[in-house]
């Protein structure tokens with residue numbers, strides 16, 4: 001029997017037309033995959049505002065790797081870091097969003113300097129309490145037009161975002177929606193017209209704002225916000241991640257008293273000291289990793305970081321920096337704040353013609369449960385490298401590492 005090589009045998013048996021079609025389809029598939037891989041490698045650098053040069057990419061990458069990888073037993077004992085970040089359904093379900101109305105009422109600045117402020121005073125707001133999403137609470141006037149926000153407080157949850165927004169609303173050139181719209185995380189499919197319609201009307205020179213602290217930890221939020229407005233200003237109120245986690249837990253506990261203790265939820269393995277970094281109360285505080293996502297889309301110059309601690313100890317000082325960042329006149333000053341001993345926090349001064357209290361409501365400034373000191377120490381150790389990375393990335397040292405390993409300054413804890 002004559003020996004024929006495989007291809008020749010194939011060619012002899014299969015009609016030429018079919019062979020041609022087969023070769024053609026192979027070529028098209030190859031071309032398609034080549035184009036796809038080119039597209040992938042081209043995608044990221046083309047962002048217009050990409051200005052971020054990670055200071056120590058390897059270090060951040062190493063930190064991320066440590067957090068996400070499955071370490072060996074020896075590694076576990078040395079690093080004591082949680083091994084997975086898959087959603088922890090058990091603990092995630094305890095996440096309850098804070099949607100209670102804020103108690104800080106809007107203080108009208110008597111010495112309004114802008115034309116817009118003068119108009120606002122002619123049409124004082126009927127209600128100062130935060131209302132439903134449809135009609136914003138700080139609706140001082142129906143004059144003007146609804147605009148998409150030019151500045152957003154994007155985080156962090158339990159950082160002091162409500163205190164900041166309410167203090168900003170004192171400014172006559174700031175108009176903000178009272179409740180959290182959650183547009184870029186939960187309601188994006190409703191579209192920009194829906195979002196714009198939530199906003200209060202503004203006059204020329206006034207800034208439209210909103211706050212939704214969960215944006216900071218939402219992967220899709222930076223891109224979506226960038227698509228809406230490349231030049232938007234972003235404000236992030238940050239707080240010692242350990243205190244923040246306890247605050248977050250305290251809020252959940254107030255609504256779900258049956259949940260396990262903080263100490264139980266914080267660890268994957270308490271004996272080995274393995275932190276559960278997938279628990280959202282802890283994950284939110286890894287600021288460096290979340291910030292890295294934002295820096296893919298926005299330069300640092302478009303971001304302003306507020307110290308949640310200083311917002312309590314020196315609210316006027318923090319407000320000066322925020323007003324400068326937003327290009328606003330420095331109208332909100334120390335004259336607007338007083339320290340309320342009963343509340344244990346700064347509150348806004350009442351205007352002369354009103355007797356309404358101007359402290360934030362009961363859901364702000366809750367008493368935290370006492371957490372075991374060695375758990376606090378362990379969490380400080382866990383966050384330390386991420387905090388240092390965050391200080392490098394922002395160029396600011398928030399001084400969360402206290403010498404005694406204790407909590408940051410604040411009224412409690």
Ligand SMILES: Nc1ncnc2c1ncn2[C@@H]1O[C@H](COP(=O)(O)OS(=O)(=O)O)[C@@H](OP(=O)(O)O)[C@H]1O
Pocket residue numbers: 098156157158159160161162163213246247248250308311312345346347359360363364365366
């Ligand atoms: N002036 C004033 N009054 C009351 N509370 C103040 C104030 N300034 C900052 N804080 C701190 O704000 C913490 C709540 O943060 P947020 O408003 O960002 O919380 S939320 O994410 O909107 O639920 C809240 O956290 P807890 O103390 O844990 O309740 C406060 O510590």
